[in-house]
Amino acid sequence: MRRIDNFNAGPSALPLPALERAQAELLEFEGTGMSIIEHSHRGKAYERVHFEAIALLKELLGLGDDMHVLFMQGGASQQFATLPMNFLRPGTHADYVITGGWAEKALEETKWFGEARVAATTAGPGNPKYTRIPKAEELELDPAAAYVHLTSNNTLFGTQWQTFPETKAPLVVDMSSDILWRPTDMSKMSMVYAGAQKNVGPSGVTIVLIRKDFLKSAREDIPTIFRYGTLRIR
């Protein structure tokens, strides 16, 4: 077979050894007489896979035990809504740094839940394209914001944050298109989310990393399924 690599938008090419192992184990997982996709989500076989994936991700990202690793659904687009749903309260606001179309979409979905302010943008009248990230002195960050949101990489124009800003408010980063592409200092981030399909695996799973002390500030008066606290490993 001649393998084709997909460099289009959407799901990434996967390593052949990973596909081969998934294929070999698809009918029966570790001698259990069942496929892993038939196993109960409460069973030991599935839990081993789940917790091993969490442990490997923590190792690769250099995360400590002060971060929850959640596997969610709905992609980054669902996070655009669930993030403000969990953390925006009346009388507070969030700061959004706009460096591309995905950052615009994230900002757009805050309006259903509360106030968001544009802390910086690198496009505007006379400059319709995002061709750079803002300089440190251009960031109008409010230390009292519920959080600061930025998109680590803008795939359309290639505007990528090489180092992340120091923020007083909790920093939340959409890393869908560049998570795990290089070692990254995660100590500045209070939350990271990333659809898995671009850099990590097939579509269907969204990685959410959330610092335990940031999670404590989340709202409880929202639907159960959308609370990050519902999905955390206790």
Place this chain on the structure above:
Amino acid sequence: MRRIDNFNAGPSALPLPALERAQAELLEFEGTGMSIIEHSHRGKAYERVHFEAIALLKELLGLGDDMHVLFMQGGASQQFATLPMNFLRPGTHADYVITGGWAEKALEETKWFGEARVAATTAGPGNPKYTRIPKAEELELDPAAAYVHLTSNNTLFGTQWQTFPETKAPLVVDMSSDILWRPTDMSKMSMVYAGAQKNVGPSGVTIVLIRKDFLKSAREDIPTIFRYGTLRIR
């Protein structure tokens, strides 16, 4: 290999021929040089699979072109919240028929969005267990309700609707545990949702069937990702 069948809560056992075909095609789909999970969601190879699945489901359920078939994420539990998010408006209410724990959970999640009334329940003081479905004359249905919600099968007590009630308001049915188990008259339903993992396939996909004229009454002032209209095939 000795195959084990899983009758526990959660994902179902899958037919061996289905697993074998998935396995055979996992590395390369139809001579394209790529796995189907590497293909772009906008590409022809994936679209063929997607639209074939919709066509087969419509054929099995006897659905006409007045129903949208959506593939969503988050399971029935996410539908508990997205249903009232889409259809409850100030000054309206929904009627919920309670015949088990899952119906209770669906009712519970309406409170974030508006008013829901219990149109009937078969448990209560002195009768803590749901051991039957309500009789027709016990249903206190308001013709002006935004919708009527019921759960077609209560897995814990085995209370299953054999025939569905006639309702003036749009009927919405959670069929997660018995969709496709027998021929069902879908003409009464304005919407059906079902996590795929129990009766149809592995977990990860939620089937949502929604009548086109019911969808027209959905709210547009909610986050983009949670609008049923965002996901419909135009």
